[in-house]
Amino acid sequence: MSDNKKNSYDQHRSRRKFLKGVAAGVGLIALPGKDASASLWEEFFQKHFKELSKDELKAVIGRLEAKYSSQFDKKVTVKTTLPIEGVRYGYALDLSRCIGCRRCVYACVKENNQSRDPQIHWIRVMQLDKEKGVDLSRAEHYYNPEQVPEKGHFYMPVQCQQCEKPPCTKVCPVQATWKEKDGIVVVDYNWCIGCRYCMAACPYGARHFNWGTPGLPKAEMNPVTHYLGNRPRPRGVVEKCTFCVQRTREQPGRYPACEEICPVGARKFGNLLDPESEIRYLIEHKRVFILKEELNTQPKFFYFYAT
Amino acid sequence: MKNIFNFFAGTLVLVSKGSKAYYCWVLFLLTLMAIGASAYMQQLNEGLAVTAMRDQVSWGFYISNFTFMVGVAAAAVLLVIPAYVYEWGPIKEFAVLGELLAVSAIIMCMLFVTADLGHPERFWHLIPKLGRLNFPQSLLAWDVVVLNTYLVLNVTISVYILYSLYYKREPKHNFYTPLVLLSIPSAISIHTVTAFLYNGLGARPFWNSSILVPRFLASAFCSGPAFMLLIFLLVRKYTKFRIKDEAIQKVAEIMAYAMFINLLLLGAELFKEYYTDTVHLDSFLYLFQGLHGHSALVPYIWTAMVFNMSAFFLFLIPATRRNTKTLILGCILVFVGVYIEKGMGLVIPGFIPDTLHEIYEYSPSNIEIMLAMGIWATGLFVYTMLLRVAIPILNGDFHVADNGVGSFIGDAVFISRQVTDEVPEERPTSSSH
Numbered sequence: 001m002s003d004n005k006k007n008s009y010d011q012h013r014s015r016r017k018f019l020k021g022v023a024a025g026v027g028l029i030a031l032p033g034k035d036a037s038a039s040l041w042e043e044f045f046q047k048h049f050k051e052l053s054k055d056e057l058k059a060v061i062g063r064l065e066a067k068y069s070s071q072f073d074k075k076v077t078v079k080t081t082l083p084i085e086g087v088r089y090g091y092a093l094d095l096s097r098c099i100g101c102r103r104c105v106y107a108c109v110k111e112n113n114q115s116r117d118p119q120i121h122w123i124r125v126m127q128l129d130k131e132k133g134v135d136l137s138r139a140e141h142y143y144n145p146e147q148v149p150e151k152g153h154f155y156m157p158v159q160c161q162q163c164e165k166p167p168c169t170k171v172c173p174v175q176a177t178w179k180e181k182d183g184i185v186v187v188d189y190n191w192c193i194g195c196r197y198c199m200a201a202c203p204y205g206a207r208h209f210n211w212g213t214p215g216l217p218k219a220e221m222n223p224v225t226h227y228l229g230n231r232p233r234p235r236g237v238v239e240k241c242t243f244c245v246q247r248t249r250e251q252p253g254r255y256p257a258c259e260e261i262c263p264v265g266a267r268k269f270g271n272l273l274d275p276e277s278e279i280r281y282l283i284e285h286k287r288v289f290i291l292k293e294e295l296n297t298q299p300k301f302f303y304f305y306a307t
Numbered sequence: 308m309k310n311i312f313n314f315f316a317g318t319l320v321l322v323s324k325g326s327k328a329y330y331c332w333v334l335f336l337l338t339l340m341a342i343g344a345s346a347y348m349q350q351l352n353e354g355l356a357v358t359a360m361r362d363q364v365s366w367g368f369y370i371s372n373f374t375f376m377v378g379v380a381a382a383a384v385l386l387v388i389p390a391y392v393y394e395w396g397p398i399k400e401f402a403v404l405g406e407l408l409a410v411s412a413i414i415m416c417m418l419f420v421t422a423d424l425g426h427p428e429r430f431w432h433l434i435p436k437l438g439r440l441n442f443p444q445s446l447l448a449w450d451v452v453v454l455n456t457y458l459v460l461n462v463t464i465s466v467y468i469l470y471s472l473y474y475k476r477e478p479k480h481n482f483y484t485p486l487v488l489l490s491i492p493s494a495i496s497i498h499t500v501t502a503f504l505y506n507g508l509g510a511r512p513f514w515n516s517s518i519l520v521p522r523f524l525a526s527a528f529c530s531g532p533a534f535m536l537l538i539f540l541l542v543r544k545y546t547k548f549r550i551k552d553e554a555i556q557k558v559a560e561i562m563a564y565a566m567f568i569n570l571l572l573l574g575a576e577l578f579k580e581y582y583t584d585t586v587h588l589d590s591f592l593y594l595f596q597g598l599h600g601h602s603a604l605v606p607y608i609w610t611a612m613v614f615n616m617s618a619f620f621l622f623l624i625p626a627t628r629r630n631t632k633t634l635i636l637g638c639i640l641v642f643v644g645v646y647i648e649k650g651m652g653l654v655i656p657g658f659i660p661d662t663l664h665e666i667y668e669y670s671p672s673n674i675e676i677m678l679a680m681g682i683w684a685t686g687l688f689v690y691t692m693l694l695r696v697a698i699p700i701l702n703g704d705f706h707v708a709d710n711g712v713g714s715f716i717g718d719a720v721f722i723s724r725q726v727t728d729e730v731p732e733e734r735p736t737s738s739s740h
């Protein structure tokens with residue numbers, strides 16, 4: 001009989017929801033109600049990240065750290081580490097090595113606090129035919145064999161290409177997303193209005209929207225976060241790969257999670273401005289290409305064949 | 308100041324008066340609005356996950372409706388040009404009804420965009436100085452600017468004219484003519500900018516074609532007037548307002564030309580894509596034939612094609628254009644045809660296949676349909692209220708009372724079947740030819 005009870009409760013709830021809707025009337029905007037806490041109002045009136053003074057930034061970070069810490073039952077830090085002078089990050093991926101195991105996909109989810117339910121992945125790995133080469137129209141996105149790699153196939157992971165000329169930042173109507181000095185394209189989750197124009201503009205499917213409330217279990221939450229990177233996201237905003245800004249801007253720096261996990265060493269990361277770096281060597285000596293070169297987005301994510 | 312207050316107080320009294328049919332109509336709209344509001348509440352509670360949109364197809368029914376309504380709003384210019392630039396009497400008599408339609412359509416546009424936002428409460432980020440409007444970089448910022456400009460212009464012009472007539476004053480040419488002239492490029496600009504919004508994305512070959520802007524304009528000059536004609540025919544039949552046949556004929560004639568250009572441009576686009584047969588053809592294949600077994604839009608687009616072609620001939624042939632029945636049929640066909648073609652038919656194939664060639668088939672969820680219906684009802688409600696005031700003013704049935712304070716209301720019915728219109732007068736020779 002508990003089923004019955006539940007049903008009548010649901011009915012009651014849906015009727016109440018309906019009446020609430022009717023009462024709310026037309027063209028209503030979701031302003032915080034009068035019972036909302038002061039921090040909700042602070043959040044509502046929070047300025048654009050780049051316009052925050054030092055004190056204001058401190059207050060914002062304090063508010064966010066307190067909020068996340070209580071939400072996830074652990075000490076959460078939110079960094080605002082600035083770009084390092086003389087650094088421009090670049091990524092290179094060896095298509096001849098990648099085996100399509102998707103370990104990078106899940107290491108990224110773990111590191112960057114993506115929603116587990118609904119699932120959000122910043123990296124998409126496609127299975128392609130060796131005979132046909134890089135022809136996206138023949139890509140298999142949801143390959144799921146017992147074992148990878150499969151004969152006759154190669155694998156191509158795609159994530160944010162951190163374009164030098166990003167079409168996504170250009171279209172944002174409120175400047176909620178921009179390219180930082182070190183070349184990383186970031187989003188201010190507290191400024192994004194959720195119009196998703198950037199998703200229409202991105203040629204690489206690299207931007208993802210929080211359609212529902214992100215489901216991030218307390219135990220799995222990574223408490224070391226960056227304001228412009230892996231801090232927990234609210235519903236209704238766009239998010240994307242930041243080359244693990246919370247790791248790569250540290251000194252000494254750490255590699256992005258996807259680079260670190262790769263079991264075959266297909267992923268290479270480094271400073272494009274350093275002529276001695278491994279990434280510069282690869283770009284200068286290997287067969288390299290960038291995705292959708294004709295769009296002139298100038299990605300800083302390079303695909304290469306080492307063998 | 309007191310005059311303004313008296314005017315608006317008078318309009319409130321006026322809109323509360325009407326026949327049973329008027330009350331039923333308003334009640335019907337209010338019900339749909341309430342349903343839409345409840346759908347919106349659910350969307351606010353649970354997020355846009357209640358829609359069928361996902362990362363692959365990140366714009367859907369809301370933005371499709373928005374795009375279509377921009378066209379309807381822009382079409383008011385088709386009345387404004389003959390009325391104010393050429394001072395053509397038969398249209399000038401009711402041009403203000405076109406401006407009011409533009410006002411209602413823009414309000415709908417804004418509601419549709421708001422419904423699509425993940426964080427509507429952050430709308431103030433779009434306000435210059437207060438927020439950070441990305442102008443002139445973002446075409447969406449441009450759209451915010453031109454839509455608001457167009458709204459303000461049309462509200463100012465129509466309210467000023469009606470207000471003057473209410474106080475039995477001749478509207479001052481020097482005041483409204485510059486505004487009217489400004490509203491013409493502004494109407495073109497709302498549609499151009501909305502087309503650019505899609506057009507400027509290299510990531511979406513389906514939209515990235517230079518023919519998109521003229522296609523937008525041509526289709527807007529079909530669908531907008533079709534909607535206006537339907538309303539004017541209704542207004543003529545059910546209110547005391549008279550609209551001359553030659554005015555309606557003129558608008559229908561313009562629609563025939565616009566539809567020809569629309570079909571020509573579509574043909575040009577189809578030829579280019581099908582003949583060159585590059586990978587960019589995929590979106591067209593999805594729309595017209597289906598792609599890899601996915602064909603949700605195919606029956607719709609062919610319906611639109613048949614409707615648009617038939618309507619073109621109905622408007623082209625003078626006999627069917629003059630016959631009220633075939634004229635109404637033509638208007639309905641155009642309206643539905645362009646609604647499909649410039650709504651879902653334009654937005655969805657831009658995302659299918661997506662940028663990594665994945666196919667996610669989209670069709671709106673119940674919440675999306677309910678909310679969209681609510682917004683349509685809101686637009687029609689706003690327009691009904693505006694007409695409830697404007698038509699009696701134009702008829703001389705609503706003006707300031709003799710004591711100069713109260714208002715005279717000569718039309719307490721508004722909606723009722725008019726007997727005088729049963730026999731439409733024949734006009735074998737028209738001055739417009």
